[in-house]
Amino acid sequence: MPASSSPSSSASTSPKSDTASSYSARHLSVLEGLEAVRKRPGMYIGSTDSRGLMHCLWEIIDNAVDEALGGFGTSIEVVLHADDSVEVCDTARGIPVDIEPKTGLTGVEVVFTKLHAGGKFGGGSYAASGGLHGVGASVVNALSERLDVEVDRGGKTYAMSFHRGEPGRFADRPGGSGSKKPDSPFSPFENGSELTVIGKTPKAVTGTRVRYWADRQIFTKGATFQTDDLVSRAQQTAFLVPGLTISIRDERPAALAETEDGLPIERVFSYEGGISEFVDFLAPDKSITDTWRLQGSGKYTETVPVLDDKGHMVSTEVARECEVDIALRWGEGYETVSRSFVNIIATPKGGSHQAGFDQGLLKFLKQQLDANARRLKIGNDKLERDDITAGLTLVLTVRLPEPQFEGQTKEVLGTPAVRAIVANVVAKTLAERFSSSKRDDKAQAEAILQKVVSEMKARIAARAHKETQRRKNALESSSLPAKLVDCRSNDVGTTELFIVEGDSALGTARAARNSEYQALLPIRGKILNVQKASVSDMLSNLECASIIQVIGAGSGRSFDLDAARYGKVIIMSDADVDGAHIRTLLLTLFFRYMRPMIEAGRVFAAVPPLHRVVVVNPGSKPNETIYTYSEQELQGVLAGLRRTNKKYQDPIQRYKGLGEMDAEQLATTTMDRKGRLLRRVKLEDAENAGRVFELLMGNDVAPRKEFIIDGAGLDRERIDT
Known part of the structure; x- marks a missing residue:
């Protein structure tokens, strides 16, 4: 991507000097990597529609989340501005502003212009992070018409701007942040980049603010930021990083038009309970156990290429540690809700960590059932995975450096050693729970065994009747x-x-x-x-x-x-x-x-119908039959007949049951497709329906009593309880 692609790529007015500056060695070295990103964006962000746009946003957000995972920064703010830009602000350490010795560039410029560069590449600054290759910020920069970054660090605020990946200055009109435009005149740096100091801050204040305008030359016309997806993933991330506060504010005109007062809606997520709260949030049924936390770690070694002092990649055996944190609970239902993560990256298709959990749980519960086979009356029945996961709500997280994923999408964890580590943690921590002398632990362990045996017998009975x-x-x-x-x-x-x-x-x-x-x-x-x-x-x-x-x-x-x-x-x-x-x-x-x-x-x-009204017609004209389905409808029909001076047979027939109808009446009103009325049963919200069924039909009498009293409008003091 030559810099001359921009009409304002040089401050000089001479075409000759413009061309010379555009093709200087400095500009070519800055843009050689990012040019490939602009030519083949799908290789880096998957697509150039809304999904790709959201991928770019999450690359920037994940940088801030990785800081929070490392114990730096407690808040992240995402603002969707009215001018189609998006801004991500954090309170972490701030991007380094000193000179990186190998390139001679500031840390800010390295992060935003060099592929495969940053704290995640090589494992120097992050023990476990979502990013693998250090390409996120630089890819977003390459695919942005304009990107502005501000860093609070060392008592100063530093700033740098980029145009389609190239550092330089924008000639914005005075007026604050609202005057910043992606089409403002741009002048690239010619001899050396400048990280400008634009203000002072207290030394204790650190953080990074990144605001960018996605390049509409790259993204399709209808690509937009999806607020629902953003809110959903932000909430998920807040669950996974306890103590982290993530706020989302949408200031776009379309979003403001949907609010009553025309003010932006801000969603804020923060969960001190972490994945335990996540399990309670996901669970679709009434629990039979508390939410249990299973935590542990394990060490392993693997051979990976490591960059030596001479810049060569050398295969080296390195020691790794995998931390396991699991939250789970069993409920009365039979649905299984499972979420798994690696360094907060969702792995919807599982992988070695999910396989390890299944292995450890199945092996442990088989041992428990074998030890209690006579008491539980198991006989020769064989336990299967579905028997133990019925009613299970699970959040499984592992943290490890440089995880191996199967494929570009990071949906399946491939690191083999993780399987045995997770299986051992599950077996060990569950054994401690089941052998506990606490009354609650004993009762819940017994409830799990009874649940598993019940599901196993139900499966066998269903198979027999299949x-x-x-x-x-x-x-x-x-x-x-x-x-x-x-x-x-x-x-x-x-x-x-x-x-x-x-x-x-x-x-x-x-x-x-x-x-x-x-x-x-x-x-x-x-x-x-x-x-x-x-x-x-x-x-x-x-x-x-x-x-x-x-x-x-x-x-x-x-x-x-x-x-x-x-x-x-x-x-x-x-x-x-x-x-x-x-x-x-x-x-x-x-x-x-x-x-x-x-x-x-x-x-x-x-x-x-509830009523049958026979309208008496004069002369030889046959009588007319009208069916009504409520008392209100009946009174309306009778009032209409009286207004028109029509006579009807009295008393009105009221059906107490279907057996009081003859076959012709039942066919006409209830069974014949031409004239019947059916009410379709829908499940707009299965969870709400489940709670209503539990209230009306469950074992707990007190809430049902409250519901009946409140609905009947009775005076509680007049009820003999």
């Missing part, structure tokens, strides 16, 4: 419940299963249904409350087992939505309190053990 949970052909239909009234069609896209309340409703529904695609399954009264019951109790309950068997897709972790025998499941209960109770119990069953059916929008509640 074949019976598939749609049977004519020769196999006898294995389905005898009370199922099946349909003829095998097309899952059109078939419907009606779960009806009682045999009386079944008789009417059998005559009202379309036997081609509508199946009926009667249940006897109120089914088991599965929110309180164990998995084994649920599977042994006749009504619950029949529903799971008829739907044919399994239950819990083994549920396979594609294997479901019906496209829709419709709960058809009476429009009274008992009917609502039965519907709640059925929805609890679906929520806990067949949740994908609800998430796919395939579970419905039928809406039968």
Whole structure:
């Protein structure tokens, strides 16, 4: 990238002198590495869309985070300015401002213009960091139309500016930071760079401020900073670095337009509890254990190329240390939530540290089950990984120098020695917990074993019933419940299963249904409350087992939505309190053990009418029938009839149950696709739904009592408790 690419690349007005300065040896040496970045940006930041833009921002933020990891600096502020620039401020040590002897440049210029240079390259300043190659700041600089850096260090404030990677001066108009523009006239340094002193600060005050404007010649037109992604990762980072405060402020016009007062929204994250708070934040269910911390370390050696005094790379065996910090807890549910990190870099696809955790946990719990096999009544059952991770919420972090990743994306840790170190830490720290004499530790250890055994037995039971949970052909239909009234069609896209309340409703529904695609399954009264019951109790309950068997897709972790025998499941209960109770119990069953059916929008509640109004027409004109679904709607209909002087049969028929309808009425109002009304059951927020189910159907009575009293508007003092 010749410096002459900028119209204002020289202060001289002579074309000849302009060309001479642009192609001086100094400029070529500064730009030779960054030119490759501008020509092939995808090699360094992945893409030139919004993802690449966010990658650049996180390169700058991670520099500040690495300082905080090293114990320097406690706050990072990110500001998305209205002029499309972004600024990152920290209170760390500040970039070195002295001269680097090999290049003769200040530390600031080395960091922002030299690839593979910085404190992370060679392991001199950072024991464990997110950056590997020391290219982050220089790459961001190369891909920025303008970058300004200010450093507070040694009682002074230093400043330097860059234009597409080249150091120099911008001729900004007076007016403070708001007057800084990426298109201001720019003059590159010709003989030597100058790190300008622009102010004084107390000697105790240190830090770095980087503000840059992404180069729109590089990034696509629609590339923007994604606030949601920024906030999410900032919160995650604050969890991983206890005591670090990260604030995000969006001053862009689009963001201000979404606020009521037109002021920028600032999000601030700080967590003293670290990954323990992270686990509590991630956990989707009610806990059966406290959040445990498993911490330890291990040493290993590896052979790596090291730069010697002569500038040669020499293979050298170096000693390393890996620090392990794990937070975990088990909950009542069966979902597994796992996050793993290496030096705060997320590794969503795991790697050697995740494999070590799985190995250590599985081996330890197998030993515990073998030692307690008779008491836990395990028999010959074999433990599997899914049995121990059901209901587990885990945050796994390791810190080590120069980690090896598989591929450019850093999604998989490849350092082999980490596996054994993590496995040993897990086994050792869990053994201390399980052998503890504290009452709480003993109770929680027992709860984990009971949970694991319950999941193991549920998996084995589900596997045993797997074949019976598939749609049977004519020769196999006898294995389905005898009370199922099946349909003829095998097309899952059109078939419907009606779960009806009682045999009386079944008789009417059998005559009202379309036997081609509508199946009926009667249940006897109120089914088991599965929110309180164990998995084994649920599977042994006749009504619950029949529903799971008829739907044919399994239950819990083994549920396979594609294997479901019906496209829709419709709960058809009476429009009274008992009917609502039965519907709640059925929805609890679906929520806990067949949740994908609800998430796919395939579970419905039928809406039968409450009233039947017969309008008497004069003469030979047939009477008209109107169905209403609430008391308010009924009064509105009657008022309308009175206004138009129409007569209706009195008394109004009120349906107390589905059994009071004849087949024609049930078909017209509730089952016929042309005229029925269905209410789709949705899960807008599974966690909130889980809390509501726990409140209404769980073991804890006190919160449910409070809910009922508050909802009923009763006077507490008048209740005999």
